[in-house]
Amino acid sequence: MKIHLIAKPPTQRITSDIENGQSILIVLARMNQNTSQEFSARIKKAGINPYVDIPSKVSRAFGKLPYVPVRGNINDTPIIGTLVPTGGGRHRLYINMDMRKKSGTKVGDRIFLSIEFDAVSRPMILPVKLQQALGNNTEAKIAWEELPPSRRKEMLAYLNYLKTPAALEGNIKKVIDILTRQKKTA
Numbered sequence: 001m002k003i004h005l006i007a008k009p010p011t012q013r014i015t016s017d018i019e020n021g022q023s024i025l026i027v028l029a030r031m032n033q034n035t036s037q038e039f040s041a042r043i044k045k046a047g048i049n050p051y052v053d054i055p056s057k058v059s060r061a062f063g064k065l066p067y068v069p070v071r072g073n074i075n076d077t078p079i080i081g082t083l084v085p086t087g088g089g090r091h092r093l094y095i096n097m098d099m100r101k102k103s104g105t106k107v108g109d110r111i112f113l114s115i116e117f118d119a120v121s122r123p124m125i126l127p128v129k130l131q132q133a134l135g136n137n138t139e140a141k142i143a144w145e146e147l148p149p150s151r152r153k154e155m156l157a158y159l160n161y162l163k164t165p166a167a168l169e170g171n172i173k174k175v176i177d178i179l180t181r182q183k184k185t186a
Contacts, residue, residue, distance in 0.1 A: 035061065035116065036072065036114050036115065036116045037058045037061050037062075037114070037115050037116065038112070038113065038114045039054075039055050039058055039112075039113055040110055040111065040112045040113070041053060041054075041055075041110070041111060041113065042108065042109070042110045042111075043095055043100075043105060043106070043107050043108060043109050043110075043111060044107070045107050049094055050094065050095045050096075050100065050107050051092045051093060051094045051095060052092065052093050052095060052111065052113065053086070053090070053092050054083055054090065054091040054092055054093060056089065056090055058091075058115075059083070059089055059090050059091045060089065062083065062091075062117060064089070066085040067082055067083065067084060067085065068082065068083035068091065068117065069081075069082050069117070069118040069119075069120075069122065070082065070083055070093070070115040070116060070117060070118050071115070071116060071118040071120075072113060072114045072115035072116055073113065073114045073115075074095070074099060074103040074105065074111050074112070074113055075103050075104070075105065075111055075112055077099075077102045077103035077104075078102075079099050079102075079103075080118060080122075081093050081094065081095075081096075081099070081115075082094075083115075093113075093115075095111075124152075124153050124156035124157060124160065125156065125160055126156065127156075127159050127160065127168060127172070129168060129169060129172050130159060130172050130175065133172050133173075133175075133176050134176075137176055137179075137180065139179070139180050139184075140175075140176045140179040140180050143179035143180065143182050144179055147179075155175060158171070159171060159172065159175070
């Protein structure tokens, strides 16, 4: 099967010939990956999570991707984050504690952001202790492997963010417990 992809504006359609004579319709969204998007926004809070709403003009600049990895600055302080879809082609950026501490900002502050698409891969590291725990528990290992990649990534992001070995160990025990309970109810 041969598929040739050519970046075009999102409104253009491209077809690709396949050996059996059929065509696949491919619609590619064009992202302005080289242009920094600048705007100001007020930090709000959803539940316990501080965030900023991304202006629709900025969301459009990144095309139709649901989750957009970005890098940039909050008030001249470097950040790495992900634009999260909120519906209607709009996004928001969660402003975590590390970002707020480094930039000296808090909920309610108006901040200046400069962001651009971040093409750098962000692999999640499997902590050695989790790898050992999964190796010692076949049931949990099978449940881990059956999790959607997004759920595994979410758990790894949390575990890799923990600061102390005791916190990591305690939370790995919780993960193993959740996985074994999940496997039993499946």
